[in-house]
Amino acid sequence: MPYTLAKFFLWGLLMALAGGIVGWLLRSLKARTDLARPQTLPIDASESDRVRSELESAVAERDRLRMELADVRGSSAGALGFSTTLDTSTVLPEPVEPVEPVDLDLDAARAVLGKRIALDDLRVVEGIGPKIAELCAGIGVMTWRQLAETDIGTLQSMLDAAGSRFKMHRPGSWPQQAALLASGQWEEFVALTETLAGS
Incomplete structure (x- = not known):
């Protein structure tokens, strides 16, 4: 009886180990295919250009609004007698010349x-x-x-x-x-x- 229980336990342990190894291999294979799938998708150049042009137009609009805001701040501060100088405690990057x-x-x-x-x-x-x-x-x-x-x-x-x-x-x-x-x-x-x- 103890021999049969030990044999049964050993076979169960071996089957669990084999199942774990097979499961791990299947999981890693699925992970590899999931990672490889996005790399094989073709890049649509027209979509990339469209997104880039939208980004450029948004940046241009933001810059235009910043300039308008600076003009408004400068004219209203000057009209009210406020100083228009920057706070020198804030370090700003130097402007980049073309x-x-x-x-x-x-x-x-x-x-x-x-x-x-x-x-x-x-x-x-x-x-x-x-x-x-x-x-x-x-x-x-x-x-x-x-x-x-x-x-x-x-x-x-x-x-x-x-x-x-x-x-x-x-x-x-x-x-x-x-x-x-x-x-x-x-x-x-x-x-x-x-x-x-x-x-």
Whole structure:
């Protein structure tokens, strides 16, 4: 009798173990197919362009409204005798000037930066890694000049939409850094990134 119970128990244990292994294999196979499915879906270029144009028009409308608000604030504050100066305790990023195309000397960049860089490699910008460079490409920002001309709010919206793992990134200086890179101001770029690393 004890031999039969031990044998029954051993067979039950082996069947439970086999069932657990088969269940685990089926679950991992299903997870792989679920993960692979979205990667195989074709990207509709027209839908992507439509979303991009809607985003650009929304950004343009927001900028227009900001300018109108600034005009209204300036005219009403001046009429009432209020000061229109900014509170200097708030640090605002420097405005980004439009970047004129120049022929960039990447050998000079290597001498100043201490490493070889590729033209328009967004990963050179402090705070942008390979994943964020992919996100930037997804919204049509693939060059230093394009990044320099991109609104900080657009970059922050891109990071917010990408998920919680990107919440720690702050794109406030990215356009300024990109403007320096696009215009070949290597020394100024190094000085800016050292300032950012120190803060």
